[in-house]
Amino acid sequence: MDRRKFLEWLAGSVASMTTQTSNVRAQQSALPFRARGVYFHDGFTVEPKSHAPLYWDYATWRRAIQWLHACGLNVIEFATMLEFNRVPSTAMEKQKIADRLKILDYAHALGMEFGYILSNTVLSTVPPDEEPSHQLKNRAVTLCPRAPGNFEKTVAIPLFYMETYKEADFFEEFAADWGGCTCGQCGVADFLRYVRVLAERLKQLNPPATLYANTWCISYWGKEPLAHGWKGVFEKEIVGSREVITALPRLPDNVGVALPCHHLYRPLVFAENGGKSKTPVFPTADDVQQIRRAGRNVLAWPHFIMDDDPSRPPAWGIVHSEVRYLQALLQALQKTGIDRVMGNLYLPFLQLSNTFAWGRLCENPQRKPQDVIQEFARLIAHRDDAERLAEILTWVENNSYWQQQIPPDGRLPNLPCALNRATAAKQVERIRPNPSPSLPLPVSAEMWLYDLRRSIERMTWAA
Ligand SMILES: [Zn+2]
Structure with a gap:
């Protein structure tokens, strides 16, 4: 066995031991999740404006993060919002970055991890002397990376943000929504082109950090994702996610996988399939084991359950309580062997009850919902x-x-x-x-x- 083969064998053995440990963890489901996180989406406006993170200053963010920490959470994550996908040119954009770098340091001082989501094909069309704003203004385009020059032009933006936040503990390369390409020629391989370049750069900038390929909306790397309705979108999400999992051994070794896990919890997916009982299960424990056998990290990225966006007007801008469903989600994830999870917040100061419950249940998914309330x-x-x-x-x-x-x-x-x-x-x-x-x-x-x-x-x- 030469040195390279020996190292591959060693990695495989360690991955297999990790899988066995995960199985033990899955059976003892009162154990805490290892990564207990929240992703902040700060791309919407709301009344009163003080509730919208789009307008928050550093002191306000600090209060929000101190609260998450007190709830038992240990990871926070940000992204570049739609209209901000450019090299910053206004004082407001530069201030936001300066504040976020302070947030990164504050999170580390509290012993929390800091993650950052990167885009791919999207570019802001806001004039350079104008400030970007909330995403319903929709001033952005997506460029097909197969057209000459477009890949280089678009990958420069996530590279800029990765370099800016290079002290982050992990990054995610988000498949789409925003981003992707529905030209009909592009597919998962074109998404993985971004993953490869970003992962190689991350190795230079921050060797221990993981670059997760997040398969959210990966069906938007293909022709007409909605041709077969939402059911088709979610079916293609399974196929696309498995394509990423299969490709892992050929991807840089700092690449992990983040899975939306839509089929385990989301009402739209259950409804499109004619009920929960008819909804296919994805990921399965086998999918997760395949990721671990490749020696890679896996993260769940469920969304909308802690907080919802303006697409469902009745739910937008009100207090939610989903303690039972948060618990069911976490228990379902544990069955697959996943122990890293990112929840989501749009209006963090409204969702104090769901945030508290998320922290308590991530620490012990067996807690009784009544007790948490x-x-x-x-x-x-x-x-x-x-x-x-x-x-x-x-x-x-x-x-x-x-x-x-x-x-x-x-x-x-x-x-x-x-x-x-x-x-x-x-x-x-x-x-x-x-x-x-x-x-x-x-x-x-x-x-x-x-x-x-x-x-x-x-x-x-x-x-
Ligand atoms: Zn394309």
């Missing part, structure tokens, strides 16, 4: 009102828009609760805030209770 209620409410707040939050949980969207066979049983919308709305008026919360809330309990009140008013689909 009660613990959160004690944090927010005056001690004489905590039980009442827990019941109100249980009503919000049972009537969540997430649950509304899930086909009946995927719905989880409601938690015991005697309230209806009218009584929940009435009771929430009487909750007094906790004068001395035991964790560093990023906004006052009083303010969050106000947001909860106006959220219940907006849940008009519920009885």
Whole structure:
């Protein structure tokens, strides 16, 4: 056996031991997730603007991250928002980068990891002397990397951001949404061209860091992804993800895989397949083992469950409670052997309850949802009102828009609760805030209770 073969054999043996350890972990599902993260999406505006991270300064971000840390989370992640995909030219863009570099240092000082998402084919069309803005303005294009000069022109942007945040613990190269190419000629191989170049550069900049190939919307590397509806998009996501997994041994050795895991939790996928029971399972434990056998890291990147975006107007800009579904997701991930996971936040100061629950459940996926809700209620409410707040939050949980969207066979049983919308709305008026919360809330309990009140008013689909 020559040296190279010996090293490959050694890597294989270590990967196999890791797989066996993961199987043990999967069986003991009260164990914490190793990476317990949140991805911040700061590309939307909202009223009041103070809730939109698009406008936050460093001091506000610091409060947000201190809160996540207190909730038991240990990873944060950012991305370059749609209109910002260019080499920065305005004072506002430069300030954002300066703040984010301070956030990176702050995260490291707290013992948290910092991750950054990179794009591929997208380029901002905002004039250089104008500030980029929220993404519904949609001032950006995607360029086919097969056309001469386009690959070099587009890969320069993620390379710039990788060099800027080179101290990050990991990066993700996001397949699409934004990005990708639907010209009909491009495919997964064209996505992997970006992965290769970025991974090779990362080896020079930060050798221990992983570059995850994130297969979110990988079906947008192909012709007409919606030709067969959303069902087709998600079916092609499985095929494309498996193509990436199969390619791993031929990719630089710092490349890992991040999987959206849509088929394990997302209402749209269950609905498109005619119910949860008819939805194919992806990833399976075998998929995850294949990644580990290649000696690579694997990360789950589920989205929309902690917080939702303006595409579903009823759910946008209100407080959500998804404790049961967050738990079901984490338990499903554990069954596959995945122990690194990134949740998501759009309006972090509204989603205090889901963030708290995410932290508690990532630390112990066996915690009872009722216990988590009660613990959160004690944090927010005056001690004489905590039980009442827990019941109100249980009503919000049972009537969540997430649950509304899930086909009946995927719905989880409601938690015991005697309230209806009218009584929940009435009771929430009487909750007094906790004068001395035991964790560093990023906004006052009083303010969050106000947001909860106006959220219940907006849940008009519920009885
Ligand atoms: Zn193309």
